[in-house]
Amino acid sequence: MWDTDVTDRKLFDATEFAQRAADMPHLQRFKEALERGHDQLREAFAMGTPIKTLVYKRAWFIDQVLAEAWALHELDNDALSLVAVGGYGRGELHPASDIDIMLLTQPRLNNTQKEAIERFLTFLWDIGLEVGHSVRTVKECVRESKNDITVTTNMMESRRLAGNADLYRKMRVATGPDKIWPTRKFFEAKLAEQVARHHKYDDSAHNLEPNIKESPGGLRDIQMIGWVAKRHFGAEDLRELVDHGFLTRTEFQTLNTGLAFLWRVRFALHTHTGRRDDRLLFDYQKQVAAVFGYHAEDNSAVEQFMKMYFRTIKELSRLNEMLLQHFQEAIIYARRREKIRPLNKRFQMRNDFIEVTDKKVFEHYPFALLELFLLIQQEERIQGVRASTIRLVRESLDLIDDDFRSDIRNKSLFLEIIRQPRWVGHELRRMHRYGVLGAYMPQFRAIEGLMQFDLFHVYTVDEHILTLVRNLRHFGVPEKAEEFPLCTQILRTGIPKQELLYLGGLFHDIAKGRGGDHAKLGAEDAYNFCREHLLSEHDARLVAWLVDEHLLMSQTAQREDIDDPEVINRFASRVGDRQRLNYLYLLTVADIRATNPSMWNSWKDALLADLYRKTLLALRRGLENPLDKNERIRETRDAALALMSRKLKNTIDVEALWDTLGDDYFLRHSADEIAWHTQAIADCDNDELPLVLVRPQTERGGTEVFIYMQDRDFIFATTTRVMEQLGLDIHDARIITSSSGFVLDTYIVLEPDGEMIDGRKRGDEISDALHRALLNIDKLPPIKTNRMAERKLRHFHIPTRIEFTSDEPNNRTIMQVSAADRPGLLSRVGVALRFCGARIQGAKIATYGERAEDIFFITDPDTNQPISDTIKFECLRNSISESLQN
Known part of the structure; x- marks a missing residue:
């Protein structure tokens, strides 16, 4: 699907087999050839050979090995065809990639032919090739393809290596889009497949141990584009999407560069581990970072490399979204009668997707770069943004400068986005993906792709912040009321201005990576931002206080004895009033869940709720009238006695027992x-x-x-x-x-x-x-x-x-x-x-x-x-x- 010019074969010796001694056993000859080929591959990688050359030439080298083994076993070329499928079929192989082949057969093979196939496969395993194989007739290919779209995908990417060419041609025709899985059904199925795969990875490309193949923005997303292009256009090269107007040359170059980067990461992983492992685990990040020139005794080298990785993934995710939107328009809506509904003079809906009314809209009305997201929140029927408009947004980002940020219209639009009753987290994430959020908030751009090399923070800082805002928004969703009853109740009755809560979430970690106390620095940023956006002094100070104290409640609950009235009184004095307590409680719950979802559990839920209720009681009593220990003990003993309703089995003096236990x-x-x-x-x-x-x-x-x-x-x-x-x-x-x-x-x-x-x-x-x-x-x-x-x-x-x-x-x-x-x-x-x-x-x-x-x-x-x-x-x-x- 990419630039597959591999005419220069000097990396591997094509006459390897012929030059070996004729009397050398076949197994030894093949094993030595494979070992020498792999060694040359590793050496070429270390020398900086272009990654595409290595990936394609490894596939070419395996082609030669299989072809020679095929000839050696004198298989029936009339009854059989040797076919490469999957990634190998595309002509792409990494050091530990699966070598997937299919033996395409005529119906009703005789015993001699079956035994020859078994000997051939056994030989491949014996020489050390990890081969995944299937043996199918054309009819079986059709049946399996109908039942499983991944089989269809493998058939699409197949190449004949040896054997009956006519048999292979019949298989390609029988599994083509005019026979099974027409383009529309194929696209819908692959899109559903991608959605399910992204859900598996929490819909986030920013996990700190990402799977470079399966995570959002990874290699599988690029392959997804290639599969649809091949099925719809018959495209053999994604460069053809430029000719079809789906990609600009610059975007194709971005896609190509991103692919090369991920390939180099994957190649380094396979080379380092010696096995097929596409997870960029902490175990390997330092070694892979060194391949890209990042060296340091501490973790800064890893953090710099991973920042480059996450920024690359972000660009690939955006291109994936844009191209799939293009395909949706070309495939799903191609035969529908277009419905165009004006929204205002700058935007309209076309088949449920928002688009600009003119290519110069952003040039004439820069504020429309923010208005776009507000309209999506306000119009429930909008299902997404048209690909052409996504591209135009990206091309117009340089309009978001200091003059743009100081324009009262843009300040008002941004606050309106934050104040909307729906899709706040969703549209902030979209703004981030398109580059608008980082352009409008330079402080946010500074933490994009920033990771913390530890096991506690499982997301990059930007992803963590956006996840936190999403969590805050979920507290107001009816479907989440049963899961977070206290949060839902507080949000509905105790939070007069939800936008202040979202702003606190946006700024709480925004100063990370600068050095110094990120809470203090972030609080200063938050105060200035609020005042610049014409929020009142009271509201600005509340947001700044939230940012400054965003760790207070979790640290108090988890590190101090909240059964001690002194601890509660001290915490209540620092919080000051019920309104701040409400804001802080919601921010704390959302923060913990966005830091590491697996760390959130019923214990932390109950612990924070207990601290909230005890503090609320202390505030109601008045800070000048703190709860006395003796009063608390007396109330607890009386309540316990009241609960002990049934007769005790043994006669004991309860008060005497309790007196031995201490306060x-x-x-x-x-x-x-x-x-x-x-x-x-x-x-x-x-x-x-x-x-x-x-x-x-x-x-x-x-x-x-x-x-x-x-x-x-x-x-x-x-x-x-x-x-x-x-x-x-x-x-x-x-x-x-x-x-x-x-x-x-x-x-x-x-x-x-x-x-x-x-x-x-x-x-x-x-x-x-x-x-x-x-x-x-x-x-x-x-x-x-x-x-x-x-x-x-x-x-x-x-x-x-x-x-x-x-x-x-x-x-x-x-x-x-x-x-x-x-x-x-x-x-x-x-x-x-x-x-x-x-x-x-x-x-x-x-x-x-x-x-x-x-x-x-x-x-x-x-x-x-x-x-x-x-x-x-x-x-x-x-x-x-x-x-x-x-």
């Missing part, structure tokens, strides 16, 4: 949890200990695991080790030791997919495993390895940091451990705590991709007070660091 227990557990614990303890005899209970679904957004037993060394280490072996993610731990020598430990856990435990069988598995391990607590279970996690972690150097702060109001020490998130981390910390003489009261577990930032609340076991002994601090630092390094 922390009632501050850190709900009335429902306390009633559950108390009834379970009352129903359990001492000879049944340890008591292990599992509640699959709880209001705290996770599965609750409760352990009650006499205090022993290494309970925390054993418990966390077992749960890790069971594949559970621990998100919260509350460790209470009673004055009578019993522990009441509560853990919130989730399955690896972020879901709560489902089913009694799984709950029994967890409780039984913990019960057995706690009965044999002197035998700590082994750490379960995770090869996938280890593979990713080895690319990140994360030093272990251990910091201590005194929490005197709560009579405890806070130990923060920041380290690589590795198997057994919690249990290793548990062992070190016991070894150094520290008692754990609780833990908040937070994982940010490859980095764990865990908070442990600890005391001196002898005094039950904060630790003050510097020797213990040093012991903990050394023990934990050494354990994690090993």
